[in-house]
Amino acid sequence: MAKGTSEPGADVPAGGFVQLLTPDGERVDSVTTDDGVTYSVDFTDDEYRELYRDLVTVRRLDAEATALQRQGELGIWASLLGQEAAQVGSGRALRPQDMAFPTYREHGVLYCRGIDPIMPFGLFRGVDQGGWDPNEFKFHTYTIVIGSQTLHATGYAMGITMDGKTGTPDGEAVIAYFGDGATSQGDVNEAFVWAGVFHAPMVFFCQNNQYAISEPLERQTRIPLYRRAAGYGFPGVRVDGNDVLATYAVTRAALDHARNGQGPTLIEAYTYRMGAHTSSDDPTRYRIASEVEAWQAKDPILRLRAFLTKQQLADDTYFAEVDDSAAKVALSLRERVLAMPDPQPVSMFDNAYPHGSPEVDVQRQQFAAYQASFEGSAH
Amino acid sequence: MMSETITLGKALNHGLRRALESDPKVVIMGEDVGKLGGVFRITDGLQKDFGEDRVIDTPLAESGIIGTAVGLAIRGYRPVCEIQFDGFVFPAFDQIVTQVAKMHYRSLGNIKVPMVIRIPYGGGIGAVEHHSESPEAYFAHTPGLKVVTCASPSDAYVMIQQAIASDDPVIFFEPKRRYWEKGPVELDAPLSGAYPLHASRLIRPGTHATVLAYGPMVKTALDAATAAAEDGRELEVIDLRTLSPLDLAPVFESVRRTGRCVVVHEAPGNVGLGAEIAARVTEECFYSLEAPVLRVSGYDIPYPAARVEEEYLPDLDRVLDAVDRTFGW
């Protein structure tokens, strides 16, 4: 697909992808695709270092969550291990005015939105439905039904156009996250239709982590996913999803394209889910160890670290300090998760309706009275 | 007779296996049903033994699963579709209520769509949203669909085979939190002699009140009956098994004897199965009733966060409380 991208080899899918940092930590200056778009980044030394900190912190938080789940403190956890670069790169490319619509795995994007990392834990611990205010952080609620959010994102983006908040460099844009499996859903295909027809200012960000639970990519598609966009009338681009620089560059360009009134883009971030689908899954049933090992060599964090070292932008002291501070963030997360109280049972009646419901109100009172009837008994 | 004590999940697995063996037109399709054996392992080992053409891992698209199953059924196959969780049936809802339910009617009886849609449903497993719902009323409300649910391993084993053998499209609800409950199953009993698919069944005789339940609530109702017996109250428990059509004749007969009736289900009460049953029992048994038919159900709220689901789900105490109230009239 691209001039200037690496030739298809063991590391690169057929058709290539945009890569600005090789697995060995070599910088590629810029990449121009067949569409004539040139992708590059212009980070300061500090920004490179901060990206590294993001990646490490996000991975460390995820590891803590996995541990908490194993210890019975979370009902379930959807790990992002291996997908840090796709999430941090795209998440850091968002501007404050942009709106993000996640699935259930976008903890890294959530982190980049400046949301307290404890927020998704209520959902996975089973004490609430996810605790943040989507309006405040411009990061929508997690969505568990596969693909639903892509339509909401498209409608939101149509609203931006109707509000006249597009067509300038300071316009608003929307990003919708979903997986490779989700591309099979009717909703996602309908979102593509709508976004194309209405020229919506949005970016479809597909993290192709190669599996939908147990099913490999070939069970969802016969062509590379980014090429689907052509059929809906907007550009598609594939990016090395384990390269934080490339995911940043590609997402920023697509968002700018959208905010300038040039319509949607589909980004396929080609990556790999290193862990299980969720903590309930057993990946040894459907994938082999050598495949996982091959992807380990493309690790997003190791390659940025190699780059920083080679360029003498960071040394062991810096890396140790980052590890240390990530560990502190994770530790405090652990303490706070353990301290998360169970909800008051009667709170389950809250928020069913904005204006309440007389029937639910009666049920709430009956429930409270029923609960009270056990008080003091041996129940 | 070979009777084995196995879990409800394993019983379904055996039932599916036997259906695949006995009819080459039976195909299983769904997300992750192949190598993984389904997220609950209900189809475990079946792809290995019957091949990828009979146990088909589908793309991640529920409308696609049901819509293509309709085509396969028209073509002479007997698809058994797995919907991964209750809350994910809705992308397929359109196909189910507008197409599956109406094909036979619309084609003047010339087209049959003998398909089964398996849906693990209900709460109690500590899951996140969309993984604990009880959507049975939506389907029972749609003429043209048969809706059934099993509660014991032996019923699971037999009913899944009967559903597959039936020419009706069947929505087969599996009580997911009972997947791990064990019971005896006669693995080589002939299907022909089995208790009918579309019939409710009296499972515990009693004289003081009738308790109706189905799916995951059957165990709760039986537990309540055991507890009530200690206090000298004999509850008669009926497992409804079929939700559409309802088989209420045995229920009327029971309520005429006991004079009291409590219906239990996990789904919200508003416009739920319990409302229909209460109305019908009242119509038929009005002069025998000592008290109104009472319902014990989930509240009229979205299924709550896992840490409070035990308060949401009807339990033994709530059933006993309702029974008490029928005696207070």
Ligand SMILES: Cc1ncc(C[n+]2csc(CCOP(=O)(O)OP(=O)(O)O)c2C)c(N)n1
């Ligand atoms: C409509 C719907 N069907 C099924 C599921 C169950 N499910 C949860 S995640 C998943 C796989 C999703 O794969 P993909 O879209 O590739 O995203 P990933 O989890 O790999 O990030 C499935 C089948 C669901 N959540 N929603």
